[in-house]
Amino acid sequence: MLKAVARLWQGGGGFETPFGTVYAANLTTDPDFGIGDWAIEDFAKAVRQGLSPDDVPYYPVFTYAFYQDFSDQQIADLWAAFQTVAPVSEPVPATDLAFPFSERDSLKLWRAAFLHAPRTTSVLGQSDTWNRGCELVEGATHCAACHTERNIAGGRKVDTGRMQGNDVLPGGSKAPAITSAALVSSGWDVDSLSYALQTGITPSGDTFGGSMGEVVQMGTRFMTQEDRIVMATYLMDQSDE
Numbered sequence: 001m002l003k004a005v006a007r008l009w010q011g012g013g014g015f016e017t018p019f020g021t022v023y024a025a026n027l028t029t030d031p032d033f034g035i036g037d038w039a040i041e042d043f044a045k046a047v048r049q050g051l052s053p054d055d056v057p058y059y060p061v062f063t064y065a066f067y068q069d070f071s072d073q074q075i076a077d078l079w080a081a082f083q084t085v086a087p088v089s090e091p092v093p094a095t096d097l098a099f100p101f102s103e104r105d106s107l108k109l110w111r112a113a114f115l116h117a118p119r120t121t122s123v124l125g126q127s128d129t130w131n132r133g134c135e136l137v138e139g140a141t142h143c144a145a146c147h148t149e150r151n152i153a154g155g156r157k158v159d160t161g162r163m164q165g166n167d168v169l170p171g172g173s174k175a176p177a178i179t180s181a182a183l184v185s186s187g188w189d190v191d192s193l194s195y196a197l198q199t200g201i202t203p204s205g206d207t208f209g210g211s212m213g214e215v216v217q218m219g220t221r222f223m224t225q226e227d228r229i230v231m232a233t234y235l236m237d238q239s240d241e
C-alpha cells in the first residue's frame with residue numbers, strides 16, 4: 001500500500017500537448033530526483049509562482065496559475081502533507097518540446113502574455129457558500145484548466161472561452177462546456193453535480209470518462225460532501241458569465 005502511495009508522487013506521467021510531451025515532476029522526498037532538499041520557501045514559490053528554486057519557469061501544464069492565492073497556511077498544510085511521501089529515487093523522462101517552447105526563456109514571454117490571476121476573489125453580495133465554491137472551483141481544483149478554451153499558444157481564453165470547453169486536451173480528450181447555462185441545458189443541478197463529483201456517475205447513469213474520471217478518482221471524491229455541494233452551488237450559478 002505504501003508503495004502504491006509513493007508511486008503516485010514519483011512523477012513521469014506524460015502530458016501530450018500540441019507542442020510536445022511534458023513529464024510530471026517527481027514530488028517525493030527524494031533529495032536528488034524529488035523535492036527532498038527543498039525548503040518550504042522553495043515549495044511556496046513553485047506552487048504559487050510556477051518558478052523552480054533557481055527561478056526557472058515551469059511549463060504551464062503544471063497548474064500553478066490557479067494556486068496564486070493560496071494562503072501561507074494552505075502552503076504550510078500542503079508542505080506538511082508532502083513531507084510524509086516516501087522518497088522514490090528515480091528520474092522522470094526529459095521533456096521534449098518543439099521550438100520555441102523548448103527554450104525555457106520563451107516561457108517568460110508566455111507568462112507575461114497569458115498568466116492570468118485566478119478568479120478566486122470573494123464577490124460582495126454573494127453568499128458564503130457561493131464564495132467558497134468559487135474559491136475551490138476557480139482555484140485549487142482548477143476546473144478551468146481543462147474546461148476553458150485555449151489559443152494557439154496554449155494560453156487560456158479567459159474572456160471569450162471561459163468554461164466553454166476545450167476540444168484539444170493533452171492526450172486527445174475533449175472537455176465539454178460547464179458554464180451555468182451549459183450545465184442547466186444538459187440537465188444538471190446541485191444534487192446531481194455534487195453526486196457526480198463524489199462518484200463519477202452522471203444523471204444518465206454513465207460514468208465520467210477520460211481525464212474527468214481521474215479528476216473524480218484522484219481528487220474530488222476525497223473532498224468533504226460540504227465542499228462538493230458548495231462547488232456545485234457555484235457552478236450552477238456562475239452569475240458573472
Ligand code: HEC
Pocket residue numbers: 137141142143144145146147169173174175176177178182183186193207208209210211212213215220235
Ligand atoms: C484534466 C482535465 C479536466 C479537469 C481538471 C476537469 N475536467 Fe471536467 N471534464 C473533462 C473531460 C475530458 C470531460 C468529458 C468526460 C466524458 O466525456 O465522459 C469532462 C466533463 C465534465 C462534466 C460533464 C459535463 C456534461 O454536461 O457532460 C462536468 C460537469 C465537469 N467535467 C465538471 C468539472 C469540474 C467541476 C471540474 C473541477 C473540479 C472539472 N470538471 C475539472 C476534463 C476535466
